[in-house]
Amino acid sequence: MAISRQDVLTIAKLARLTLTEDEINMFQEQLSDVLEYAAQLQTLDTTGVPPTASALPLNNVMRSDEVALSLDNEDALANAPDSDGRSFRVKAVLD
Amino acid sequence: MNYEPVIGMEVHIELDTRSKMFCSCSAQFFGIEPNTNVCPVCLGMPGALPVINKRAVEFTIMTGLALNCQIQRHSVFARKNYFYPDLPKGYQISQYELPLCLNGYVDIQTEAGPKRIRVRRAHLEEDTGKLTHVGEHSLVDLNRAGVPLLEIVTEADIHSAEEAYAYVTKLRQLVRYLGVSTGDMEKGAMRCEVNLSLKNAESGEWGTKVEVKNLNSFRAVRNAIAYEIERQTQVLNSGGTIEQVTMGWDESNGRTVLQRTKEGDTGYRYFPEPDLPPLDLEQAWIDDIAAALPELPDAKLARYTGDYGLPAADAAVLAEDRAVAEFFDAAVAAATNEVDVSPKLISNWVSGELFRRLSESGADISAVKITPEQLVSLIKLVAGNTINQSAAKKVFGVMFDSGRAPQNIVEELGLQQISSADALRPIAQQVIAEHPGPVEQFKSGKEGIINFLVGQIMRATRGKADPKLAEQTLRDLMQD
Ligand SMILES: [Zn+2]
Numbered sequence: 001m002a003i004s005r006q007d008v009l010t011i012a013k014l015a016r017l018t019l020t021e022d023e024i025n026m027f028q029e030q031l032s033d034v035l036e037y038a039a040q041l042q043t044l045d046t047t048g049v050p051p052t053a054s055a056l057p058l059n060n061v062m063r064s065d066e067v068a069l070s071l072d073n074e075d076a077l078a079n080a081p082d083s084d085g086r087s088f089r090v091k092a093v094l095d
Numbered sequence: 096m097n098y099e100p101v102i103g104m105e106v107h108i109e110l111d112t113r114s115k116m117f118c119s120c121s122a123q124f125f126g127i128e129p130n131t132n133v134c135p136v137c138l139g140m141p142g143a144l145p146v147i148n149k150r151a152v153e154f155t156i157m158t159g160l161a162l163n164c165q166i167q168r169h170s171v172f173a174r175k176n177y178f179y180p181d182l183p184k185g186y187q188i189s190q191y192e193l194p195l196c197l198n199g200y201v202d203i204q205t206e207a208g209p210k211r212i213r214v215r216r217a218h219l220e221e222d223t224g225k226l227t228h229v230g231e232h233s234l235v236d237l238n239r240a241g242v243p244l245l246e247i248v249t250e251a252d253i254h255s256a257e258e259a260y261a262y263v264t265k266l267r268q269l270v271r272y273l274g275v276s277t278g279d280m281e282k283g284a285m286r287c288e289v290n291l292s293l294k295n296a297e298s299g300e301w302g303t304k305v306e307v308k309n310l311n312s313f314r315a316v317r318n319a320i321a322y323e324i325e326r327q328t329q330v331l332n333s334g335g336t337i338e339q340v341t342m343g344w345d346e347s348n349g350r351t352v353l354q355r356t357k358e359g360d361t362g363y364r365y366f367p368e369p370d371l372p373p374l375d376l377e378q379a380w381i382d383d384i385a386a387a388l389p390e391l392p393d394a395k396l397a398r399y400t401g402d403y404g405l406p407a408a409d410a411a412v413l414a415e416d417r418a419v420a421e422f423f424d425a426a427v428a429a430a431t432n433e434v435d436v437s438p439k440l441i442s443n444w445v446s447g448e449l450f451r452r453l454s455e456s457g458a459d460i461s462a463v464k465i466t467p468e469q470l471v472s473l474i475k476l477v478a479g480n481t482i483n484q485s486a487a488k489k490v491f492g493v494m495f496d497s498g499r500a501p502q503n504i505v506e507e508l509g510l511q512q513i514s515s516a517d518a519l520r521p522i523a524q525q526v527i528a529e530h531p532g533p534v535e536q537f538k539s540g541k542e543g544i545i546n547f548l549v550g551q552i553m554r555a556t557r558g559k560a561d562p563k564l565a566e567q568t569l570r571d572l573m574q575d
Contacts, residue, residue, distance in 0.1 A: 068119035
């Protein structure tokens with residue numbers, strides 16, 4: 001398989017996911033299928049085709065440096081699970 | 096065992112734009128009520144779309160050019176994925192494989208002479224929010240989230256704490272000259288990280304790289320590096336090994352402390368930002384930006400020492416700050432047709448009397464009332480013997496406080512120098528008559544006493560006599 005058990009565990013850790021033993025096996029299989037599908041595309045000859053970062057026919061979309069109205073503090077916090085009325089409040093994090 | 100420190104630096108510079116990097120919120124965050132400059136884009140709300148701030152790109156190109164980088168016409172933003180409460184989207188928009196600036200350099204001055212520090216890359220990204228820890232909780236303020244940030248990465252060309260200090264000082268000077276950032280480290284507008292390892296001087300073997308963070312002042316950069324070099328040397332000399340870790344600088348205790356084990360680049364799972372089309376910049380725009388760059392400190396320094404023959408130390412003082420250099424340049428330009436007013440004289444007045452008054456009054460050069468043209472007029476009055484040097488300093492003081500023209504002040508205070516021998520002779524005669532003792536000493540060969548007699552003339556004329564002419568008049572009279 002294209003993805004090892006360890007790969008799955010690493011990805012789960014980075015994504016902050018706790019997986020059961022069944023899920024580890026399932027994701028190892030599914031993620032491997034995804035990569036194997038992508039590997040088919042990699043067999044295409046892309047010599048002379050520049051790498052593309054975006055599929056949209058757009059570039060240089062920029063705005064001028066002007067300030068517009070922001071949200072009210074109350075609206076900004078409206079969806080937050082917890083706040084002190086000014087700031088978002090989360091469990092203590094220390095680096 | 097001898098070890099050579101090998102240091103690379105990553106410096107983050109907050110760009111001084113009005114709005115944020117990808118939204119129209121104000122980029123002000125210092126001293127602002129928490130979470131008032133926020134919107135769906137910088138809060139990371141679903142469906143909100145970022146749009147690139149053109150001025151931030153322009154500032155990056157300006158800085159890249161000043162760092163002698165190749166500006167990449169094609170560049171791409173990328174997502175750097177990690178979880179932290181100060182990062183609302185769960186990723187930071189940055190640049191990875193295709194940054195805006197590549198392969199530059201900065202020349203710094205060291206005790207051993209000039210040294211070149213290569214710049215690997217400079218790229219544009221967004222800042223994160225700010226966390227405040229309160230007991231069981233952390234409070235998150237996202238005013239700073241999305242403020243444009245320029246990251247400048249060097250090659251491992253730095254070999255001492257002093258060189259690192261010189262490098263960050265030079266970067267601050269450049270961004271201030273360009274007007275793209277305040278470069279104020281204490282306010283977080285410039286933040287440094289250091290990668291440091293010790294290379295075995297005999298075997299040439301490279302040591303393990305340790306990252307040092309939390310360097311919030313220029314002093315901290317110097318002290319933390321010196322400390323870390325010493326720490327690693329001791330560990331190696333006692334047979335220990337260096338772990339690949341991140342250390343934080345503990346300012347109050349003057350030491351580095353272990354922060355966490357490092358996550359490699361692969362942990363960030365970078366990929367091109369699908370919400371932002373790539374940049375394919377017009378060469379003409381880059382050329383326009385290059386043409387509009389101000390003259391940079393190195394060029395000014397070369398001009399001052401080369402064209403004007405100023406001593407290197409004097410030239411460095413003038414070139415240090417752009418506003419000072421431009422005041423000096425304007426004065427030199429105003430004196431183009433004045434043979435008596437040399438750049439050296441102007442330099443002396445700027446770094447002497449002007450700096451003294453500025454530091455006394457705590458004022459900034461940008462608020463100075465004296466115009467460069469007025470300074471040139473004042474120097475002309477001295478060169479033309481209208482006033483002497485001590486009167487000129489008095490006039491300068493009034494000019495500094497009032498912004499008035501020197502000629503008016505000279506007239507009002509009656510400071511015109513007495514510079515005709517005819518006018519000075521009777522005063523000299525009287526001084527000689529009143530001081531027979533010193534006159535006798537002079538005649539018997541005690542040369543130095545002449546200064547006392549000149550002083551008496553200066554006193555009698557309330558400082559208005561031309562001291563050289565006074566001395567000559569005295570000598571003539573005492574020879575008779
Ligand atoms: Zn915003």
